[in-house]
Amino acid sequence: MFKKLLVPVDGSPTSKAALMTAIDMAKVLGASMTVVSVYDPFPFIVAGPDYGYAQMQYVDAVRTETKNTVDAARKLAADAGLTVEGLVVDASKTWRAILDTVQGTASDLIVMGSHGRSGLDKLVMGSVAQSVLQHSPVAVLVVRG
Secondary structure (H helix, E strand, C coil): CCCEEEEECCCCHHHHHHHHHHHHHHHHHCCEEEEEEEECCCCCCCCCCCHHHHHHHHHHHHHHHHHHHHHHHHHHHHHCCCCEEEEEEECCCHHHHHHHHHHHHCCCEEEEEECCCCHHHHHHHCCHHHHHHHHCCCEEEEEEC
């Protein structure tokens, strides 16, 4: 069945629900698991003399927060008796980074949360889960929070 699970995490309750589902599945299936968290290094454009410094501060802070998210997910998995690889990826398109990670890790199932956005929120913010579902070369299990 499934031998390599990829679990995208973002620190949200929905993401944690997907992680817990993946942990349970990995234990039952004897599967390995990779946890990935993606951050956008350039989410805004600012002009001015302090731009470079502000950008470096932002990237350092968001990279640290993203690493903390991955570390927390790995700890939950370790507490459940699993050894989990953790990855921090910088990319402007989260869904694309997730699919690139599938290929890089040879994962055969993505287990991810969906925030269940609709209407204007979905139009403005998009849906990472929807884009992953639409483009994924492997099976995707979407967990609702």
